[in-house]
Structures are given as C-alpha cells and as structure tokens.
Amino acid sequence: MANHNNKGFHIMTEHDYCRISELSDMSVDSQRTGIEGSLCNGNSSFVGGSCYGDTSMQNGSSMHSSMGSTDSRMMLMPHDQRTKTRTFPGHSVVRRSRVTQSASDDALVNALLDEQYPTGGLEGYNEWTIDLSKLTMGPAFAQGAFGRIYKACYKGEDVAVKILERPLNDLDRAQSLEQQFVQEVVMLANLRHENVVRFVGACQKPRVWCIVTEYVKGGSLRLSLAKRRAPPLRLALRHALDIAKGMEHLHDYEVIHRDLKSDNLLMADRCIKIADFGVARIEVQSEDMTPETGTYRWMAPEMMQNRSYTHKVDVYSFGIVLWELVTGNIPFQKMTAVQAASAVVRGARPIIPTNCPDSLTKIMTCCWDANPDVRPSFSDVVRLLEDAQMAITKSVGTPRFRGCGCLRGSPTLD
Numbered sequence: 001m002a003n004h005n006n007k008g009f010h011i012m013t014e015h016d017y018c019r020i021s022e023l024s025d026m027s028v029d030s031q032r033t034g035i036e037g038s039l040c041n042g043n044s045s046f047v048g049g050s051c052y053g054d055t056s057m058q059n060g061s062s063m064h065s066s067m068g069s070t071d072s073r074m075m076l077m078p079h080d081q082r083t084k085t086r087t088f089p090g091h092s093v094v095r096r097s098r099v100t101q102s103a104s105d106d107a108l109v110n111a112l113l114d115e116q117y118p119t120g121g122l123e124g125y126n127e128w129t130i131d132l133s134k135l136t137m138g139p140a141f142a143q144g145a146f147g148r149i150y151k152a153c154y155k156g157e158d159v160a161v162k163i164l165e166r167p168l169n170d171l172d173r174a175q176s177l178e179q180q181f182v183q184e185v186v187m188l189a190n191l192r193h194e195n196v197v198r199f200v201g202a203c204q205k206p207r208v209w210c211i212v213t214e215y216v217k218g219g220s221l222r223l224s225l226a227k228r229r230a231p232p233l234r235l236a237l238r239h240a241l242d243i244a245k246g247m248e249h250l251h252d253y254e255v256i257h258r259d260l261k262s263d264n265l266l267m268a269d270r271c272i273k274i275a276d277f278g279v280a281r282i283e284v285q286s287e288d289m290t291p292e293t294g295t296y297r298w299m300a301p302e303m304m305q306n307r308s309y310t311h312k313v314d315v316y317s318f319g320i321v322l323w324e325l326v327t328g329n330i331p332f333q334k335m336t337a338v339q340a341a342s343a344v345v346r347g348a349r350p351i352i353p354t355n356c357p358d359s360l361t362k363i364m365t366c367c368w369d370a371n372p373d374v375r376p377s378f379s380d381v382v383r384l385l386e387d388a389q390m391a392i393t394k395s396v397g398t399p400r401f402r403g404c405g406c407l408r409g410s411p412t413l414d
Helices: 107-113 171-190 221-228 233-252 312-327 337-345 358-367 378-395
Strands: 002-004 010-012 135-144 147-154 157-165 199-204 208-214 265-267 272-274
Touching (some): 107 147, 107 157, 107 208, 147 208, 171 208, 221 312, 233 272, 233 312, 312 358, 312 378, 358 378
Antiparallel strands (some): 002 010, 147 157, 199 208
16 A cells, blocks of 8 residues: 655555564454554564574564565465466475474465365476475464465475465456566576575465575574674675675666665675565566555655656665664664655755765765666676775774764754
C-alpha cells in the first residue's frame, strides 16, 4: 500500500517480514504495519542468531538470516484447501523430510512436505530443484502476509528457506506471485559472487513456492554496528569494498536491488554478503519503474517522489551505507521515517564527520547526489574505494569517528 502526502513524495506503509521474536504469537494475521513500512514497530531488521535446535527464538533473542523479504505480501490459508499448479519437467516424488517439533504444526511447512503431490522444479532450471527428502526444517524466524522464512538444514548445510503461499481466491495475485518466484529463481541461479548470498535451490508444490539460500550466521551489518559502533577505518573500507563489488556484480546482470541498507548486508566469516533479493528487479531499458519498496532512511529521493528511476538508486543507498560504516550511526536517527523522507527530498543528507578522510567524503557526496546522472557506477565506486584504501592505509591509523559532536545534530525540518 502506498500513500502520497501533500509534499508530493511517495510514502509506503508496508514491509514484508519481521522477526518472529518480536511478535506476540506465530499468527501472520495478527501483524500490523508501522509507519516505516515495518511489521515490527519500525525495525525492519529480521536477522538474528541461533541454530534452529535452540530455544533462543522463544526467549526473544535475535536470529540471523541470509534471505531477505519479498515484495509479496503473505497470508496463511486453511490447511485443507488445495489448488493446481503448472507442471514443470523434472517432477519427482520424495519421502517426507525431517522436521523439528516447532515446525511440525506449521501449515506452510506441511504444504511443502505434503507427500500427495510431486515436487516441481522450474523449466530450464531443473538442476536447482530441491530434494525435499534431504531437507530438515527448523522454526520460522521471519514472516509476512504471504509466507515465512525458516532456518533449515539441507544436505548437511545450514540454509534459509523462504516459503511463499499461493493465494487460492485471487488469481491475479497468484499469477503475480508466480511471476516473482520465477524471476527470483532465474536471477539467483545466474548470480555467482562471494559478496552475494548464494542460491541453493527452489521448488514448488500446489500450495506453495520455496526458495532456498545459504544461511549467513553472522547477522546483519546493522546489528553489528548497533553492538560495536563504527568499525576501525581499515575494516570499514574493507566492508565498503565488499558491498561495492557485490553490487557491481548485480548491476552487471542488470539487477536493481532497490532496498540496499545495512539490514540487508550480512556478516559472513570473511566478508559481507548482499541479501534480500525478493525486492530486486531486472532492469528494463524501456520501462519506467515506480517505487514499490525500500526504506526511507536509505531511499533515493526519486523513489520517494514516485519518479522513474534506474540502477543509480542503489548507488545512492550505498552512499548512506558508507556513512553508516564511518559513523556507526543510523541515518537521520533523530527523525521519524516521514520526517527523514521529507528532509531528503528537500536536499538534506546525513552530516559527515569533520575528521572523515576527504576521499571518503567525496565518495559519499557523489553517491548521494540528488541528480542520478552525477552518481558514479559501482565500477567507479570500487576504483575510488581502492584508491582511498591505499592512501588511508599509508597515512591513517584506525579512527572510528565515534562521539563526534557533529553527529549529534542530525538535520531537522526547521
């Protein structure tokens, strides 16, 4: 759902997933959206960390995720309802997979594991069809109006499993969801980069679609910054290069992320991985894109103003993420989401610390320029970061830019 205020910019009031630990129960229907498009009181992070055999989810601690939200809203349907699905080559009947007690009464899991129906793959991508007999389902850690994300184990590897439900009483919505499922599978199957979350496989049943990716146990960059504040400058630069290289790969395949932010950047053992491709979209030259997702504090002004946009919206968001890496803070943290959106449209940007190296200041300001044509490509960003890395390594120690007085005075609406 989208609203338009009298300032003329675009305000979205829905997000797709939130942490189960922040819900009062496991019911999808009980959730409500917040002003920033989150189902979780304005917090769009759903990362966190325990293995599915643990009880930390019930205790309210956070869990880590490697799969982000989709722009598909989800809602559970009665368990006894059935519908037909398209037939794809490569169907196979599988044995019921193992499932933990916490997931055994889950309608979506049961629909995925239903032995009455064969497991369908995607035509042309049959090698990616998940063998459900080798999948051990754990509990859900994120959910939305049309499905859930679970931690699971597949062939001995921890994975994140996104299950989308097929709407029975809305043919148009069902077709739209199926198109998104196909697009996401095709996109993920063709992306191969160390800084992009790895695709494991997918399948479909009459009632559900399923997409499986690697599970990144380190949690999100946002969570890391919240715990430890800004990293040493050398580490911040390394993280920034990881993100820029991953985004360069996405753009090489004409994929626009559209929701690049620290919540969707996951901390692997040796690098950062870009996640949350449910809101990604293949760039079509002749198509005027309109905003359907994103989070205001990181969102390019042309998206908020409901104008057509290109892959340069991701470059804008990267500039905000780079600022986060340098400061450790949340952009426009003293503002509400709507206030932040209004300020950005009027030209406000996060205040850069006075002791930030000039090379990084230049990258930030170029990336978040109001004119998309002025923003650099990610190939240029990688080159600029590598130059900055070399220069800073020679001349600077490990400043963190914490406690800087200028960071306390975020832009206001006055």
